[in-house]
Amino acid sequence: MWAATTAPRAASSAVRRTSSQQSSGTNAAAAWRPSRRPSAAARPTRALGPAAAAAAAAATDVAPARHQQHAQTQAGERPQGELRFPDSYYDSEGRLVVKNLTLPQLEAWCASIGEDGPKRALQLWRFMYYDCKWIRSLEDAAVERGAQNGFSPAFRAKFAGLATLDGGLLLQSIHSAADGTRKMVFKVAHGPAAGGQVETVLIPITREAGAKARITLCVSSQVGCDMGCQFCYTGRMGLMGNLTAGQIVEQVVAARRLLWEEDVAAGVTKHITPITNLVYMGMGEPLHNLPAVLPSIETLCQPLGLHVSYNKITVSTVGLVPEMRQFAAESRAVMAVSLHATTDEVRDRIVPVNKRWPLAELIGTMEELFPKDKELFPKDKAAPRHGHHVLVAYTMLRDVNDSDEDARRLLDLVKNIRCKVNLIVYNEYPGTPFRPSTPERVQAFRSVLIQGGHVATVRDSRGDDQMAACGQLGDPGLSARPRPARPEAAAAATAAPAAA
Ligand code: SF4
Numbered sequence: 001m002w003a004a005t006t007a008p009r010a011a012s013s014a015v016r017r018t019s020s021q022q023s024s025g026t027n028a029a030a031a032w033r034p035s036r037r038p039s040a041a042a043r044p045t046r047a048l049g050p051a052a053a054a055a056a057a058a059a060t061d062v063a064p065a066r067h068q069q070h071a072q073t074q075a076g077e078r079p080q081g082e083l084r085f086p087d088s089y090y091d092s093e094g095r096l097v098v099k100n101l102t103l104p105q106l107e108a109w110c111a112s113i114g115e116d117g118p119k120r121a122l123q124l125w126r127f128m129y130y131d132c133k134w135i136r137s138l139e140d141a142a143v144e145r146g147a148q149n150g151f152s153p154a155f156r157a158k159f160a161g162l163a164t165l166d167g168g169l170l171l172q173s174i175h176s177a178a179d180g181t182r183k184m185v186f187k188v189a190h191g192p193a194a195g196g197q198v199e200t201v202l203i204p205i206t207r208e209a210g211a212k213a214r215i216t217l218c219v220s221s222q223v224g225c226d227m228g229c230q231f232c233y234t235g236r237m238g239l240m241g242n243l244t245a246g247q248i249v250e251q252v253v254a255a256r257r258l259l260w261e262e263d264v265a266a267g268v269t270k271h272i273t274p275i276t277n278l279v280y281m282g283m284g285e286p287l288h289n290l291p292a293v294l295p296s297i298e299t300l301c302q303p304l305g306l307h308v309s310y311n312k313i314t315v316s317t318v319g320l321v322p323e324m325r326q327f328a329a330e331s332r333a334v335m336a337v338s339l340h341a342t343t344d345e346v347r348d349r350i351v352p353v354n355k356r357w358p359l360a361e362l363i364g365t366m367e368e369l370f371p372k373d374k375e376l377f378p379k380d381k382a383a384p385r386h387g388h389h390v391l392v393a394y395t396m397l398r399d400v401n402d403s404d405e406d407a408r409r410l411l412d413l414v415k416n417i418r419c420k421v422n423l424i425v426y427n428e429y430p431g432t433p434f435r436p437s438t439p440e441r442v443q444a445f446r447s448v449l450i451q452g453g454h455v456a457t458v459r460d461s462r463g464d465d466q467m468a469a470c471g472q473l474g475d476p477g478l479s480a481r482p483r484p485a486r487p488e489a490a491a492a493a494t495a496a497p498a499a500a
Contacts, residue, residue: 091190095163138155231397
């Protein structure tokens with residue numbers, strides 16, 4: 001999928017970087033210690049006093065008698081009646097990966113192991129997601145809050161044998177582009193995509209010079225992708241595996257942790273750099289992994305944790321019609337449909353999934369889900385809960401889909417849909433046979449849409465010098481598919497029969 005941002009290019013100076021990251025150029029992983037937060041001394045509001053520090057040390061040595069029964073669970077046996085989840089929710093050691101759970105699921109699981117469900121779940125939740133804690137283990141909580149963290153030694157012992165707070169992604173490197181865009185590369189530790197690499201992109205946004213930086217975060221939902229869009233690098237990898245809900249959430253937690261550590265290093269402790277928009281447009285087709293994507297959105301939007309607004313989350317699809325219906329019925333996040341062509345002939349070639357769900361079916365579904373005359377604030381509580389409009393993404397490929405005739409056809413296709421059109425400047429990668437449309441052609445195409453009464457924006461290329469831009473994510477060494485053939489120009493394709 002494709003990363004979205006409306007940010008101007010002049011954003012690079014607005015992102016704070018640690019001095020070591022600045023000096024290390026493209027790979028700044030060494031400047032960031034993923035498993036450790038800054039010391040308490042670096043955070044005066046949470047520094048431990050001598051008494052608390054002494055109590056913390058003492059707490060590790062004492063297991064009160066009333067907890068000894070819980071501690072015995074550590075011996076290996078899982079409590080009778082423990083709630084079980086699908087296999088993909090567990091790591092390679094059989095421990096439940098708690099970040100795969102929504103808050104109600106976590107409450108139910110805590111109750112099933114003999115805890116006070118709502119209370120214990122909320123405690124874990126807040127340490128994982130709330131107020132700059134982002135712990136990876138209960139031991140991190142002890143570092144954070146000493147003996148006052150509320151996790152008794154008995155509970156920690158019991159929990160260690162049953163579950164883990166680790167999200168299952170190991171940060172390998174951070175690549176910084178000249179425009180301030182950064183790509184975090186993770187290794188997947190467990191789950192269906194174990195052993196693969198996944199990438200997350202932080203795109204800085206500044207609306208004006210000197211303004212505080214804000215971030216659009218582009219997350220991945222799969223390692224590789226099965227859709228095979230001909231102009232996309234990720235599509236050449238093929239699908240290596242689905243990410244779990246926890247691994248999607250962990251990308252956001254890792255990005256927040258990184259931004260927070262940089263803010264602390266810069267002396268800012270109160271207002272960390274916010275992630276303003278969150279887009280599921282990294283590696284993979286999100287609707288091909290709905291069982292993980294849907295709960296991950298619920299976790300991200302939970303007000304007692306990461307508290308992202310549904311309106312600020314955009315989930316992209318190339319047009320998997322049944323999953324679009326399911327998503328619209330079950331999620332309140334915004335949907336973006338990647339159209340990329342205005343005829344079946346061209347779309348069949350560059351977006352192969354069009355052969356399964358051709359334009360007529362796709363557009364019909366969009367008209368049904370996002371009708372232009374839709375009531376914006378329905379009184380009917382049972383009305384669908386998804387956003388009021390859909391984003392239409394359209395990648396501009398030179399001499400393939402960028403003529404004025406294409407623009408007029410696009411206008412006709414979306415005339416009954418409440419939508420905004422986002423034109424994407426194509427990002428080349430080594431070996432691609434496609435070329436980006438010229439800036440003049442993009443503007444001419446956009447003018448046709450605007451004159452037709454549609455909102456149409458242009459998405460700039462960001463981070464392309466580090467292969468961090470739209471359609472460039474993935475590992476060049478892992479290409480499983482042959483180099484694509486460039487389709488003939490749309491005009492030539494339609495002219496050919498006549499010439500023959
Ligand atoms: S192949 Fe298509 S669906 Fe998959 S990541 Fe690329 S553009 Fe998105």
